[in-house]
Amino acid sequence: MAVVDRGASGQGSSLSEIVNDERYRSVFYQILVFAVVMWAGWYLFTNTAHNLEARGMSAGFGFLNSTAGFSISFSIIPYEAGDSYLWVYLVGITNTLLLSFISIIAATILGFFIGVLRLSKNWLVAQLASWYVEILRNTPLLLQILFWYLAVFAILPRPKQSFDVLGLGLFELNNRGFYFPAPVPGEFFGATMLTLLAAVIAAYAVAVWAKKRQNATGERFPAFWTGIGIIIGAPLLVFLATGSPLEWDIPELKGFNFQGGGSVPPAFCAVFIALVIYHACYIAEMVRAGILSVSHGQTEASYSLGLKPGLTLRLVIIPQAMRAIVPPLISNWMNVVKNSSLAIAVGFPDLVAVFMQTSLNQSGHAIEIVAMVMLFYMTVSLSISGALNYYNKLVQLKER
Amino acid sequence: MANLDASSSDVTFKPKPSLPPPPNTVGAIGWIRKNLFSSPLNAFLTILSLYVIWVLVSNVFEWAILNAVWEAETRRECLDKVGLAGACWAGVTHWMKNFIYGRYPDAEVWRINLGFGILILWMAPFWFPRVTGKIAIGASAILISPFLLGYLFAGGEKGLFLQLMISIAITAFIFSWLHVLVCLSSGSTLRNVIVSATGFAAKPDNVQKYPVIALFVVLAVVVFALQGGWQLEEQNTNLWGGLFVTLVISGIGIAVSLPAGIVLALGRRSKMPIIRVFCVAFIELFRSVPLITVLFMAVTMVPLFLPEAINPVKIVQAIIAVCIFSSAYMAETVRGGLQAIPKGQYEAAQALGLSYWKMMTLIVMPQALKLMIPNIVGSFIGLLKDTTLVSIVGLYDLLLMLKAVSQNPQWNGIHTEPLFFGAVLYFVLCFIMSKYSQHLERTLGAGQVRK
Known part of the structure; x- marks a missing residue:
């Protein structure tokens, strides 16, 4: 209405001119929206300040240094009751990242596998894969997590009757969790790791050189197999030369439970399996759509150039399909990170469970804690979408 | 030679009727050969799939139907009858009313x-x-x-x-x-x-x-x-529960998120910088965090944000969270539809002298909404699945009701059957919706396909 008032002070004809001028209108609407948002923000802020005062609470991040008096059942960085809330935050982040990271890798592998099965020429295999996708995609993830946890992992036998996965006596599954051998690096193990790093760089260099040479002369070089050879061979040689400085700590049944080795709790296994098979459905659909998006003419053109089916797949189909697969794939990875927060339902201590639930209940600093948790997820998703935009620019069709 | 030429002149060429195709390339056998046993690898895969299907179906059939107990008063009765070899559907039928209506009288x-x-x-x-x-x-x-x-x-x-x-x-x-x-x-x-x-x-x-x-x-x-x-x-809202609450929350979420999503999407594509910034910030913030954090935010912060006199019940807090979250997602769905409309349509509308709102409501939105309908139904399916998360903040939706059965002393420890039932229920709801959206895609897209 401010615009109308300003116009009224001028002459009659200029009033309608100003009211109907799109530029003034747009300024007016923007001021209006800005004012409404600011007013709403101010209203919420004063209410919050009043409520905090009434409850005798103080705002601020000072509580992060005070000690958290609870224990956390699983952490990959050392934690004990009495560490600070800031450390709890870091424990939560590392747990979330660990769970999401291995879920993403497994879901991607399974998803590609099922996506290829869905395109199989074998009718039965394609149907089986498509029903896998339909059934798992149309049931809520949380229900699946609870199912795996309550109906599978919670009724596993006690440690004494552990289920021996693979039958090697190395991997044990029982109602306390999943136990696996943990590597114990010896004195010179660092040398092997350094060699591995050097080998990866060398393999990459060989690949670049091979491509350059092929572009220049047309001669092909088995860069892939050479690279694999370098990456496996060189570290193995160093490893053996330094006297195999790596031992495995194998879990053993002592008393009522397994000792030694590494372990993850049943809740971790349940969330991991549910996340993998749920997200694999979506990835399978993306892979299928991506491969179908490459027109059949491409295959025919490549055959007519004399490329074999294997090379056609590797050099013609996959590079073009990846352009359609990668963007939704990466946003699906982001969903895995977000959905890993459902671990709270079965008591796995991820970021939301340890920080947004336990710490919030204990300290009562709702606003700060909610802001910190959201900040973490936003950082992850913004950095992933940044990487995605970069990739998109890289593989975009270069049109002339 | 001449003789032969003469005789052939009055005999017209009459081909023999073509032979029927080999019996193993047509009909059921042909189909099976082509689709299931076209190569040794395919034959192996077919047999492997048949084995997988057999194992799955026979085990589920045995557990869910053959050995199932349909009538019992407690879980112990079921266990005494069949142990864990059969489903105890009595635990589901006994609680069916609660699964649907919660604790509503x-x-x-x-x-x-x-x-x-x-x-x-x-x-x-x-x-x-x-x-x-x-x-x-x-x-x-x-x-x-x-x-x-x-x-x-x-x-x-x-x-x-x-x-x-x-x-x-x-x-x-x-x-x-x-x-x-x-x-x-x-x-x-x-x-x-x-x-x-x-x-x-x-x-x-x-x-x-x-x-x-x-x-x-x-x-x-x-x-x-x-x-x-x-x-x-x-009827106090804490008596509400089961499928009823699930449908109320997702229904309100759907009803709010569609108009809110349209407004946010228009704001995001607007030429006015302040409005655009607000819309982008809202959409990106709530799309980048998990729903569960939004729910926790609503449950812990809404009471702080509002004057002391207003103390919303938990279901209202959850609905606020679900609406905010789904609006942000719906905005991106709508934006996708808007982007698919060629620029010529906007320009033609402007050339006719239509105002912004007329252009949007008469020209752009009808076309965009038609394109978007499958994706919108997809978001609704997502929303229906996502409402299960309200169980984490303690609302007795369908999922928490299913889980709560096992806490009853008489049905202590019965997890598989209620969850299995819930999974089937959700599957049927979502599957019907997704098939319907595919049907819509076909019927609505009919005019778009170039022949």
Whole structure:
């Protein structure tokens, strides 16, 4: 209405001119929206300040240094009751990242596998894969997590009757969790790791050189197999030369439970399996759509150039399909990170469970804690979408 | 040679009838050979798949049907009969009422049934091809029906405003259905019938609407007077539960997120920088965090944000969170549809001198919404699945009800059966919706396909 008032002070004809001028209108609407948002923000802020005062609470991040008096059942960085809330935050982040990271890798592998099965020429295999996708995609993830946890992992036998996965006596599954051998690096193990790093760089260099040479002369070089050879061979040689400085700590049944080795709790296994098979459905659909998006003419053109089916797949189909697969794939990875927060339902201590639930209940600093948790997820998703935009620019069709 | 030439001149070439195709390339056998056993690898895969299917189906069949116990009073009874080899469906049938209505009192359950019945009837005209004015009916169903349904579900004291809104809702429902019946029987519209019955047909167009409005007002006043003494017993929201709560939360989420998503998407594509910044910030913030953090935010921060006098119940907090979250996602769906409209359409609308809102409502949105419908249904499926998360903040939706059975002393430890039942229920709901969206995609996209 401010615009109308300003116009009224001028002459009659200029009033309608100003009211109907799109530029003034747009300024007016923007001021209006800005004012409404600011007013709403101010209203919420004063209410919050009043409520905090009434409850005798103080705002601020000072509580992060005070000690958290609870224990956390699983952490990959050392934690004990009495560490600070800031450390709890870091424990939560590392747990979330660990769970999401291995879920993403497994879901991607399974998803590609099922996506290829869905395109199989074998009718039965394609149907089986498509029903896998339909059934798992149309049931809520949380229900699946609870199912795996309550109906599978919670009724596993006690440690004494552990289920021996693979039958090697190395991997044990029982109602306390999943136990696996943990590597114990010896004195010179660092040398092997350094060699591995050097080998990866060398393999990459060989690949670049091979491509350059092929572009220049047309001669092909088995860069892939050479690279694999370098990456496996060189570290193995160093490893053996330094006297195999790596031992495995194998879990053993002592008393009522397994000792030694590494372990993850049943809740971790349940969330991991549910996340993998749920997200694999979506990835399978993306892979299928991506491969179908490459027109059949491409295959025919490549055959007519004399490329074999294997090379056609590797050099013609996959590079073009990846352009359609990668963007939704990466946003699906982001969903895995977000959905890993459902671990709270079965008591796995991820970021939301340890920080947004336990710490919030204990300290009562709702606003700060909610802001910190959201900040973490936003950082992850913004950095992933940044990487995605970069990739998109890289593989975009270069049109002339 | 000459002899041969002469004889061949009067014999026309008559090919033998072609042989039938080899029997193993046509019919069922041919199909099987081609699709299941075309190579040794495929044969192996077929046999492997058959084995997998056999193992799955036989085990599930044995557990769920062959060895199942359908009638028992406690889980112990089931365990004594079959142990863990068979499902204890008694645990599901015994709690079926709770799965659907929560702890709503048995004597009042008719209110929930009536409410959903009204809503279904209100939406039904969408599937009648001969009915006109579907947008008005749909808008009234989304905007006005919540007052009536909300009162049916919650009950209690109704103020003057609520009584007025309920009257309007009932009147609108009656009008909608009268209109539908007129459309179906005579192909005319309710408006035309009223206008000709009251003798306004000869009057100019802008006067013709008055008898319709008058009739609506009269009917609303009658309904208002009639329902003055009518009051339902109050049902506290913590008695609500089961599928009922799931549908209420996702229904409100759907009804709010679609218009809010359209507004946010338009704001994001707007040329006004301040509006665009706000919309982008809102969308990106809530799309980058998990729903569970938004729910926790609503549960812990909404009481802090509001004056002390207002203390919303938990279901309202959860609904706020679900609405915010799904609006942000819906905005991106709508944006995708808007981006698919060629720029020429915008330019043509502007060249005709249409204003922004006319351009959007008459030219862009009808085309964009049509493109978006499959994706919108997809978001609804996502929303229905996501409402299970409200169980984490302690609302007794379907999932938490399913989980709660095992805490009953008599049914202690019964997890698999209720969860299996819930999975089937969710699957059926979502699967129907997704098939329907594929059907829509085919029928709506028919005009787009170039032949």
